[in-house]
Amino acid sequence: MRHYPMMVNLQQKRCLVVGGGQVAERKVRSLLEAGAEVSVVAPSCTEQIKDWSQEGKLSLQQRSFEQADVVHAVLIIAATSEPEVNLAVYEACQSHQWINIVDRPELCTFTVPAVVERGDMQIAISTGGQNPGLAKKMRRQLEEWVGPEYGAYTQFLGEMRQRILGLKLGEREKRAILAELLDDRFLLWTRSGEFERRDQEAEKLLQRSDASDN
Ligand SMILES: C[C@@]1(CC(=O)O)C2=NC(=C\c3[nH]c(c(CCC(=O)O)c3CC(=O)O)Cc3[nH]c(c(CC(=O)O)c3CCC(=O)O)/C=C3\N/C(=C\2)[C@@H](CCC(=O)O)[C@]3(C)CC(=O)O)/[C@H]1CCC(=O)O
Numbered sequence: 001m002r003h004y005p006m007m008v009n010l011q012q013k014r015c016l017v018v019g020g021g022q023v024a025e026r027k028v029r030s031l032l033e034a035g036a037e038v039s040v041v042a043p044s045c046t047e048q049i050k051d052w053s054q055e056g057k058l059s060l061q062q063r064s065f066e067q068a069d070v071v072h073a074v075l076i077i078a079a080t081s082e083p084e085v086n087l088a089v090y091e092a093c094q095s096h097q098w099i100n101i102v103d104r105p106e107l108c109t110f111t112v113p114a115v116v117e118r119g120d121m122q123i124a125i126s127t128g129g130q131n132p133g134l135a136k137k138m139r140r141q142l143e144e145w146v147g148p149e150y151g152a153y154t155q156f157l158g159e160m161r162q163r164i165l166g167l168k169l170g171e172r173e174k175r176a177i178l179a180e181l182l183d184d185r186f187l188l189w190t191r192s193g194e195f196e197r198r199d200q201e202a203e204k205l206l207q208r209s210d211a212s213d214n
């Protein structure tokens with residue numbers, strides 16, 4: 001089956017995670033990072049999940065799953081070690097809810113990819129459920145190639161793009177500056193920490209275009 005890849009805004013969306021082990025913790029972490037409103041239901045859970053609960057980052061109910069738990073959630077993840085509980089979670093859900101059952105890929109209405117995170121740049125890797133270990137291996141390989149500087153680099157390019165789109169220039173000129181900014185020298189200056197040099201060269205590009213516009 002071919003999935004449709006999409007980046008979802010989960011800010012303030014109610015998400016339920018049933019189970020509190022290592023797998024649940026991994027899913028909870030990424031939900032919290034996406035700004036979701038997370039509830040966890042599990043009789044026992046990891047120290048990290050307890051800490052998040054004590055810090056007020058999520059709501060934790062230390063008990064077994066009940067059907068009614070799913071009612072207000074837009075997204076539900078069943079991550080318990082009990083296949084029959086995971087199936088019961090699936091059966092309690094309705095068709096409008098996004099469902100992930102960690103031991104039953106065929107029941108999932110979404111799956112979770114491995115992700116390389118570099119600030120606002122995210123590279124998601126899915127194997128369509130064929131082999132999650134391969135997704136993890138690819139993530140690690142890509143992390144070697146896409147260094148931490150891509151976070152700052154993406155932010156720099158984002159800020160420049162906003163400015164360029166606001167300039168009183170024709171579409172073609174704007175496209176030309178945007179293309180020039182993607183030249184590797186701006187990445188290399190970011191990587192080596194030469195921010196002043198990078199920003200000065202970017203300013204020069206903008207000023208040259210301003211001049212040619214007049
Ligand atoms: C990518 C990642 C994201 C995340 O979970 O955050 C993720 N699994 C990860 C790791 C991982 N998972 C498993 C192992 C042990 C080795 C092995 O079994 O191969 C390892 C490796 C490890 O832990 O080292 C076991 C496993 N996973 C699934 C099943 C059920 C089955 O396949 O039937 C079983 C057997 C369970 C059992 O034993 O009963 C199912 C799913 N796992 C998925 C995602 C979805 C498909 C993604 C894709 O399309 O590739 C899908 C379908 C549903 C979902 O979970 O969304 C994360 C790596 C994060 C990272 O490090 O970057």
Ligand SMILES: NC(=O)c1ccc[n+]([C@@H]2O[C@H](COP(=O)([O-])OP(=O)(O)OC[C@H]3O[C@@H](n4cnc5c(N)ncnc54)[C@H](O)[C@@H]3O)[C@@H](O)[C@H]2O)c1
Nearest residue numbers: 019020021022023024042043044064065080081085102103
């Ligand atoms: N999709 C994936 O990424 C992936 C990866 C590895 C394993 N798995 C599957 O995920 C399952 C969970 O793995 P784990 O390492 O987190 O297990 P774990 O044993 O560490 O945790 C299981 C959790 O389920 C909770 N639980 C048990 N019964 C419950 C109930 N009735 N209601 C609510 N919570 C209940 C327990 O309290 C515990 O918090 C595994 O059994 C395996 O089938 C999935």
